[in-house]
């Protein structure tokens with residue numbers, strides 16, 4: 016507190032002699048806001064374009080090429096395929112310290128194809144993936160903010176380095192731990208991550224939700240004629256089913272915040288052949304590293320038990336992804352929240368509100384509140400006592416490696432189920448565009464803080480040192496694990512050709528809504 020007072024006092028005394036108007040950081044922030052505003056067309060195009068690609072984790076080929084193109088046009092040096100992940104990259108501009116990294120996720124959700132701006136289920140392509148979470152919007156936020164900051168750094172001769180990286184396959188929490196393991200954050204002083212939300216917000220300290228380990232168990236048995244000589248077969252599917260039964264009994268004896276879910280990735284070939292191979296894929300979620308690893312131990316015991324009971328062999332325990340619980344930096348969050356208050360929520364018009372309310376109704380919500388008109392407050396740590404568990408994001412691994420915050424920006428509609436076509440409806444409409452512009456302004460202003468206020472980076476590092484005093488980051492991925500880059504390949508192969516016909520063409524259409532011929536908003540007639 017004393018420091019701040021001293022600083023403002025200094026401004027009062029010295030600054031009037033140096034500057035006619037505002038103290039320099041305010042002037043730069045004003046410039047940052049103007050520079051983002053001047054990119055609002057580019058932001059709309061990026062949001063709409065990536066929405067139209069609708070690519071799943073590890074298969075973000077078009078998305079990655081498109082964004083790298085924009086970054087290279089703007090003078091960023093891009094290293095492609097980092098950590099052996101074809102769709103990942105690290106883009107860099109500038110020189111020297113501080114090094115500020117900006118990140119946001121880029122992947123979509125299976126079976127969430129949806130016409131934007133239409134308030135009922137109307138897929139663009141039935142069964143195809145889509146942006147049923149809203150990861151099509153976050154890169155627009157950071158790219159526009161970085162371009163704004165870059166121009167300011169050139170004009171004002173400010174030193175420092177900007178980095179931009181993508182959250183590839185976030186839905187599989189499958190890449191960020193590898194970026195950390197491979198040293199891509201070694202020289203980074205602070206990281207701003209952005210994620211779609213329905214308000215403009217930032218938190219600090221322990222975030223709500225869980226960390227997780229994603230593991231696939233594969234069993235091998237022996238085929239036989241299922242009717243002629245079933246006694247000669249050993250069913251790997253039996254092992255998978257016994258493993259699931261084991262877990263479903265164990266659930267009762269876990270502490271409440273855990274979440275465990277699975278899908279069967281291989282259940283055999285056809286009923287008359289005893290399945291030789293079968294696999295089951297688990298997400299094991301808990302509040303902290305120790306409890307997640309405890310679940311992993313239980314899981315391995317259950318898998319071995321299932322193999323024994325079915326007379327099969329557990330042939331592989333493959334880690335497909337991992338995420339540390341998230342922990343965000345207080346000094347940066349406070350600076351960011353000051354900027355959030357200055358930017359404020361976008362001005363929603365009656366069409367935006369009409370769409371939001373119709374979608375909330377379609378979702379079966381009791382409360383139909385539309386889009387928020389009041390900012391969320393700055394929220395602090397969620398104690399483990401009050402943490403009910405929930406979602407995860409592998410930004411957690413980065414948040415335990417360098418001082419990190421997540422800016423949530425208002426491109427989506429509140430009160431929706433998540434990972435659903437409903438969550439895609441707003442994502443290529445004015446709601447998403449305005450939300451991304453607001454997010455980009457806050458990000459650009461916070462970059463001004465990080466590049467011009469040396470005290471902020473210092474405070475952020477001090478806070479981080481304290482954060483990591485007792486809890487030491489250790490990766491959940493093992494030394495031999497490799498990114499599961501083949502995931503989603505088959506699904507995308509099945510849909511890509513058809514999806515190509517719907518890629519956004521900004522040379523012909525102002526917006527993606529125009530291209531699809533959608534009246535905004537399209538609401539069911541009563």
Ligand SMILES: [Zn+2]
Pocket residue numbers: 120148150185210408
């Ligand atoms: Zn997400």
